[in-house]
Amino acid sequence: MDMLNWEQRNLLSELIHGLKAAKQLQAELGAAPSPPPPSVSSSSSSWLTTEMKETLLHQIVSSYERAILMVKRSTTLDSPTTETVNLAVVPVANTGKVPESPTSINGSLGSEEFLDGRSKDYNLSSKKRKTLPKWTEQVKISPERGLEGPHDDVFSWRKYGQKDILGAKYPRSYYRCTFRNTQNCWATKQVQRSDGDPTIFEVTYKGTHTCAQLIQPPRKRETKPNPTAVNYQNDLLVNLRTNLTVRTNGIESDGFSFPVTPPFYSYESINGDFGNGGGTFCHVGNSGPSDFTGLISTNTSTGSSPIFDVDFQFDPTHGIDTGFHTFLHDSI
DNA sequence: ATAATTTGACCCCC
DNA sequence: GGGGGTCAAATTAT
Numbered sequence: 001m002d003m004l005n006w007e008q009r010n011l012l013s014e015l016i017h018g019l020k021a022a023k024q025l026q027a028e029l030g031a032a033p034s035p036p037p038p039s040v041s042s043s044s045s046s047w048l049t050t051e052m053k054e055t056l057l058h059q060i061v062s063s064y065e066r067a068i069l070m071v072k073r074s075t076t077l078d079s080p081t082t083e084t085v086n087l088a089v090v091p092v093a094n095t096g097k098v099p100e101s102p103t104s105i106n107g108s109l110g111s112e113e114f115l116d117g118r119s120k121d122y123n124l125s126s127k128k129r130k131t132l133p134k135w136t137e138q139v140k141i142s143p144e145r146g147l148e149g150p151h152d153d154v155f156s157w158r159k160y161g162q163k164d165i166l167g168a169k170y171p172r173s174y175y176r177c178t179f180r181n182t183q184n185c186w187a188t189k190q191v192q193r194s195d196g197d198p199t200i201f202e203v204t205y206k207g208t209h210t211c212a213q214l215i216q217p218p219r220k221r222e223t224k225p226n227p228t229a230v231n232y233q234n235d236l237l238v239n240l241r242t243n244l245t246v247r248t249n250g251i252e253s254d255g256f257s258f259p260v261t262p263p264f265y266s267y268e269s270i271n272g273d274f275g276n277g278g279g280t281f282c283h284v285g286n287s288g289p290s291d292f293t294g295l296i297s298t299n300t301s302t303g304s305s306p307i308f309d310v311d312f313q314f315d316p317t318h319g320i321d322t323g324f325h326t327f328l329h330d331s332i
Numbered sequence: 333a334t335a336a337t338t339t340g341a342c343c344c345c346c
Numbered sequence: 347g348g349g350g351g352t353c354a355a356a357t358t359a360t
Contacts, residue, residue, distance in 0.1 A: 158335090159337060160337090160351095160354095161338090161352060162338075162339075163351070166349065172350085172351095174352075178336090333360100334360080335358105335359080335360075336357105336358080337358070337359080338355100338358085339355095339356085340354100340355095340356105341352105341353085341355100342351105342353075342354100343350105343351085344350095344351085345348105345349095345351105346347105346348100346349090
């Protein structure tokens with residue numbers, strides 16, 4: 001571990017933490033190993049409350065998001081120019097109290113305690129309702145865009161407010177996810193310029209993204225699919241709009257429920273069509289609480305047959321990411 | 333025309 | 347009351 005630098009250790013810490021939470025949740029759901037049927041359990045081991053499960057999910061998602069942000073920063077800022085260092089990442093318990101000296105991170109980073117550590121904070125501080133993950137990063141300004149070219153996230157944000165803070169020289173800006181309305185994504189962040197070092201910005205994230213920003217294919221596509229293939233795919237899409245059947249491929253056994261009654265499927269092309277670097281989404285439902293949205297991709301295993309994989313990622317009912325279940329869709 | 337920002341008003345809660 | 351957070355109308359950018 002001595003070979004790892006600071007950021008790599010933080011990154012590893014997040015990944016480990018997320019993995020631990022994921023495994024605990026997996027065990028809880030009885031997602032047994034390869035031999036499918038869980039043998040008769042005298043009394044099912046599910047003694048975690050729903051809130052605890054939600055907490056686990058939040059931990060997983062936020063760990064992934066922090067990890068992604070770290071990678072993003074270290075790659076986009078390290079390689080092209082010189083410095084611009086991510087100084088610290090401080091997870092904050094939801095009690096609302098922020099540690100004053102954020103740079104104090106001990107060498108031991110969360111490879112041990114689990115249900116005694118963070119999640120206890122979540123449960124204790126929450127009598128009920130929202131316990132959103134919250135953490136703060138300190139980001140040094142980069143020699144990019146003008147004087148105040150705020151902070152390239154991987155995510156796209158919409159500013160919704162700005163406030164002068166009592167002791168602070170600089171105002172605090174409030175951002176929410178661009179897709180709050182369109183995809184029910186409730187992630188927010190605050191950005192405040194540091195008094196002491198004006199080249200440092202404190203960025204506080206609240207909540208995790210449930211939108212599909214990171215799922216969409218990269219904008220730039222070097223390898224253009226040949227036009228005929230694209231046309232073929234788009235034709236299929238048109239056909240799919242009118243008549244479509246869904247085969248769940250027997251996946252719903254893992255607890256992921258699927259709307260059965262026929263409301264139906266609408267397709268929305270975001271950022272272009274197939275093969276054009278855009279994402280085409282399948283929406284299932286009637287804009288009701290049981291809707292699901294997923295990203296359509298071509299099925300690689302079936303060649304030219306009109307079958308598509310759809311990754312359903314967002315569950316608005318619970319406001320959580322349901323994972324990357326893949327369903328088989330076919331037309332006719 | 334649509335989307336994003338600005339900015340004062342409003343709304344808790346300590 | 348007032349500090350911090352959010353809303354939304356007006357303004358500006360795309």
